[in-house]
Amino acid sequence: MATSRTYLAVPHSDKAQARTRAGRLDDGRSALRFDKGRALWYALPGADMAALSPWKLDPLAVGVNAGDAPTQFAYFLRAQGADLPGPAVMDGMRQRIRMTDDKPGKKSCTYVGHLDGLPNGWFNDFRDGGTANPTRWVFRGETADPQAALHLKAITAQRQWDRMAAKRQQQDNKAGNVAHVYRRFSQAAQHPYLAKKGVQAMHGVHIDDRQRLLIPLRNRDGQIRSPITPGRGVSSWRTRPPVRTTA
Known part of the structure; x- marks a missing residue:
């Protein structure tokens, strides 16, 4: 069962089937809604995710969106929320770039790409302090797949939504503390x-x-x-x- 807004990879041809399988929530609302700004479907809290399993996001599906390593790596970085303005640089050197929701002047993530041997790379987001185990990527040589582009788009939207929700929760917690001290x-x-x-x-x-x-x-x-x-x-x-x- 969905506990928060959950984006799905629903192609246009499947929308009727997805809405039917999603059904309605206990309050009578449709469990599936369309985000017009992102042109993506998402499940509301309380939706039966087992019924919507054919359209659940698959991070591995992003890898089939391009046949060449630099393009595929660029899709991977954007799926993590990176604001990559052009092709990914894969020279083995550390690159510092923006996240899509960074404030002006900020560059909160780092990536490294390698083309020697089996192309690979990694990504690290430092807004939460970074991690000792960055997210890693390894080249997959499949051909282009439009469905992978849909997964990439939905994964990016989900990451952005989750980060905004976490920020709102942090602000609510801080406001609760302020109210407690004031009283x-x-x-x-x-x-x-x-x-x-x-x-x-x-x-x-x-x-x-x-x-x-x-x-x-x-x-x-x-x-x-x-x-x-x-x-x-x-x-x-x-x-x-x-x-x-x-x-």
């Missing part, structure tokens, strides 16, 4: 910053145990998302650990 303290009354500005503390402005004003930034649903401390700007609210005393 530990009481409404501000007087403060040197307010006196200097000649204003009163509005309702909802708290003051912590280090005499810092705490102003919460909320979203349109009223949820606290991030903090502002006057004079410090947007920052993290942390409190000092309790002071240990001895009798």
